[in-house]
Amino acid sequence: MSDWNAKIIEEFRANEGRVGGRFEGGTLLLLHTVGRRSGVERVNPLAYFPDGDRYVIIASKGGAPTNPDWYHNLLATPHVTVEVGTETFEVDAVEITGEDRELLWKRIVERMPGFGEYEKNTDRIIPLIALTRAV
Numbered sequence: 834m835s836d837w838n839a840k841i842i843e844e845f846r847a848n849e850g851r852v853g854g855r856f857e858g859g860t861l862l863l864l865h866t867v868g869r870r871s872g873v874e875r876v877n878p879l880a881y882f883p884d885g886d887r888y889v890i891i892a893s894k895g896g897a898p899t900n901p902d903w904y905h906n907l908l909a910t911p912h913v914t915v916e917v918g919t920e921t922f923e924v925d926a927v928e929i930t931g932e933d934r935e936l937l938w939k940r941i942v943e944r945m946p947g948f949g950e951y952e953k954n955t956d957r958i959i960p961l962i963a964l965t966r967a968v
Contacts, residue, residue, distance in 0.1 A: 841878040850918035856880065859945070862888060863916035864964075868902075869909035877903045881917075881964075882941045888917065888964040889929065889937060896954025904960060915964060924964040934961050 844852045845863060852861060856878070864877045882889040892904040907913065911926040929937060938961065942949040952959055 838876075838878060842876055845878060845916070850916070852878075862890070862964075864890065864903060864907075865914040865916075866903050866906035867910055867913075869906050875903060875906065877901075879903075880945065882937070882944065884937065884940075884963070886965065888915065888924070889941070890962045890964060891941065891948055892960040892962065893948055893951040896951035898955055898957065900957070900960060904962070907962060912967060913964075923967040925967050927963050927965070929961040929963050937961055 841852055841854075841856070841861075842863060845861060850861065860881050860883060861878055862881050864879050866875050866877070867873070868875060879890045882891070892900050894901040907926045908928070913924060913926060914921060915924050938959075941961070942952075948959070
């Protein structure tokens with residue numbers, strides 16, 4: 834795990850899910866995945882967009898030409914754990930596609946314009962993943 838992620842995770846856990854810096858005032862969760870090749874647990878701090886009873890995460894990777902590793906890990910094992918605020922719980926992940934994705938993408942970019950900038954930096958369609966509490 835990078836030092837940058839480790840510091841955000843530490844701050845998140847020490848402050849009941851709140852962090853400063855570029856995430857200050859935003860919605861942030863910690864996504865736990867298992868490496869599809871390594872089998873090693875990974876934890877990634879991610880901005881999320883609340884949408885009803887689901888948490889929508891954005892596989893932007895800062896507008897890089899490839900999707901982030903956590904995205905591939907999530908497709909391989911879509912039943913994972915997240916930390917939101919002081920709560921830790923299991924979720925099921927489903928990629929959002931088609932018209933639902935397009936409408937949601939517009940709402941996300943209106944609220945978090947940085948993701949629109951990331952979109953300009955890449956030729957790929959940035960995936961959106963819905964996380965819904967597992968029952």
